[in-house]
Amino acid sequence: MTSTIPQSPVEQDVDNRIINPGSIQINVTGAFIVDEELYEDEESIPETNDIVLPYQNTENISHIAIDIGGSLAKIVYFTSNQSVNNSTEDLGPLINKKINCINGNGNNGNNNGNGNSNNNGYGINGNVRNDSISSDDSNDEILDPNRGGILNFYKIETEKIDEFIQFIAKLIKFYNKKVHIMATGGGSFKFYDRLRDELNVQVSKEDEMECLIVGLDFLITEIPDEVFLYTEQNPMQFVNHTKKDIYPYLLVNIGSGVSMVKVTGPNHDDFIRVGGSSLGGGTLWGLLSLITNANSYDEMLSSAAQGDNTSVDMLVGDIYGTEYNKIGLKSSAIASSFGKVFKKKHSKSTKTNKSTFKNEDISRSLLYAISNNIGQIAYLQAKIHDIQHIYFGGSYIRGHPQTMNTLSYAINFWSQGNKKAYFLRHEGYLGALGAFIKRQPEGWGRKNSIKLDELNLSKIRETLHQENINEQSACE
């Protein structure tokens, strides 16, 4: 569980000395996810929500983390108030984000910023302060610009590896100091030489599965409002899990393909890859790009949202004319994905061309087929390993309602409600985040992140102020 009251530096120091699960050492005191509403304008909203780490000591940030998968290359990097302030680099749209979240109004119940910003933003990068300075800024003395910053998330197609490397080069220039790259995913092996030589940096190759669970463990236990259950009625019902009650869990990571990892405890070797599937995001993406005219994955997902799968799928009712009572198959159950296609295509009454079928319907059917399939295999693995909690990660889901609904439904249907499907707001960055956290710069701690709706800013300020006094006392 999270706490609203940050720890004292002494308590943090004790925490820092604890060897944390997966070797995670990051100061998440007061950490929270920045909601879309809190960005000043639409253009500055990132594809993946930033995570603010208001207490993170910025001096120690000297690494970035990448996860190069089969289809997507992901990067996680920290931008501190200090670094952004000091930089004269043109950082591009990725770092020039504008946030007004910590503006003294972050404490309202509905998480809406009111548009008035001030420069007390611990954890907010310099641009925010520069762009949205407030005249009412009585707490300047406790808003240390050397403290706090943002975890940024960005991804690009792996085939654009040149652009990706250029982006890292720019980032290194921005940091203006020696940077270490933590690299995971298959591409970190494949492109290792290029990364090291072209960027002239040290690159650590980190095991993919280990990074996935380190990243997931961090998100589950340390970032509030990260993990949620999905239902059509309540698409984002947040749950807060603690280390005490999460193990064992099954991570189902859906990228180009699917990996399923059973995690039994917090130690770095408490996991095993129990299985996987070659039917994943790459399959959806690949098949739909062969059949439809969609040019991007998101275009396919949005097309699927408009479709009706029953025009291509063969339902139990299409075969039986009714439901198959004896074994409990409803007439609306999908008996055969794409089972109607051949029949219709070769029917004398219709033209034998592809236009018989709508791209939207095809997209929806394939999305259902693959999601259902992953859900079923995940359930079976969870059943075999007696696991109740199933976390879905990877860049396949992208907050797409039909996908989450299908996965949730599959787990619920097969387990008769005994197992739960959990989703994540940073689902695509488990590996990159894990790689980021695995680097242990001195002074990184953890604990006591906060939920945004618990963000009682005046209380935090008070605590920060008190800490400053304590620190001064300790130095005297």
Place this chain on the structure above:
Amino acid sequence: MTSTIPQSPVEQDVDNRIINPGSIQINVTGAFIVDEELYEDEESIPETNDIVLPYQNTENISHIAIDIGGSLAKIVYFTSNQSVNNSTEDLGPLINKKINCINGNGNNGNNNGNGNSNNNGYGINGNVRNDSISSDDSNDEILDPNRGGILNFYKIETEKIDEFIQFIAKLIKFYNKKVHIMATGGGSFKFYDRLRDELNVQVSKEDEMECLIVGLDFLITEIPDEVFLYTEQNPMQFVNHTKKDIYPYLLVNIGSGVSMVKVTGPNHDDFIRVGGSSLGGGTLWGLLSLITNANSYDEMLSSAAQGDNTSVDMLVGDIYGTEYNKIGLKSSAIASSFGKVFKKKHSKSTKTNKSTFKNEDISRSLLYAISNNIGQIAYLQAKIHDIQHIYFGGSYIRGHPQTMNTLSYAINFWSQGNKKAYFLRHEGYLGALGAFIKRQPEGWGRKNSIKLDELNLSKIRETLHQENINEQSACE
């Protein structure tokens, strides 16, 4: 196990009184599958091998069985020597088969007929005798034309239901007596009224799952050279299972969709449908007909046989540049089915049209993807239910080597050799055969089918002759 020596009528009578598993009552004494080589000419070779029932009492055959699935309608019917001899009907190619199998040369080791036929063919339909009469026919007295015949198998697309009903009508005319229809599969419910009214016959609707296992149980335990293991080295390694050692088993029936049924014993309620999948034959058929120009399922399979999936599938090696040692994934393992397509299609160096990919490669990839997927789910279900024997049925496989190899490989890989994948020569007819057998005309028994290479014809003739004498003695 099977026996080479048929039982005496007295022994058979005892057997007939036993209530058999799944209520099977059929005289399989001396039954065998007719190999392709034993047909007189290529044209007369049926798509599915006939089963000869040389001892079946023909007087009691008054039913045919159908199984109408989502994509295919199957029929099983018995043609006796007597019925074929007496008929003047034009029966079409289906019944005009010509066999020279029981020609005194059936006993050779390689199952090749020598082309010399005689009319001793118990179990061979009339046309055979008429067309291939032998001058050397010294055993006429024991070749009772009222005895024996052939189980015939035929299928047609369900969308051609009119043709199917016409075929049944012709068959009924051929029988020239009151015929009962045993109907299973979803279509037996959907088309029940049409069948009953247009054919003016009684139709019994039989439960699909029950029929599947009755049919499978019959094939496994009563028909020699029916069940086989597949390896590339030995594509058809026959196994003979007995009732004692087959339970529990998992039936994986792959039609348009997939059903998985756990069978725990020989009684009619010793089974439960444990799961299924919507990714089956209909999916392969449907997606490939959207993407490729194939006009039939068999065309797709033959196209797949020529293809190279690695041009569209993303392998572990494509991502890692090498294998992923830590979790034992070989570089040749498929990480993402169709994972290369989007990348290649949108690559600047290639044209963005479908012709970038060969239909053969696409077919092979999809065949692999779906077969692997079914294999994995089957393994997981077998693992959960602690089952070692997995039988694959349904019209998806069609004796296609890549399909069987993939299914076999998947079961072997996931179970680390602890579970076995079994295939069947009459895989597509489990339901129809089950429905056929469930009808219990008086006098149908079972037991003592024979393997074709054990067919010591002279011995059988001797036994038959002795039986005749015994029967005469019994009547005196």
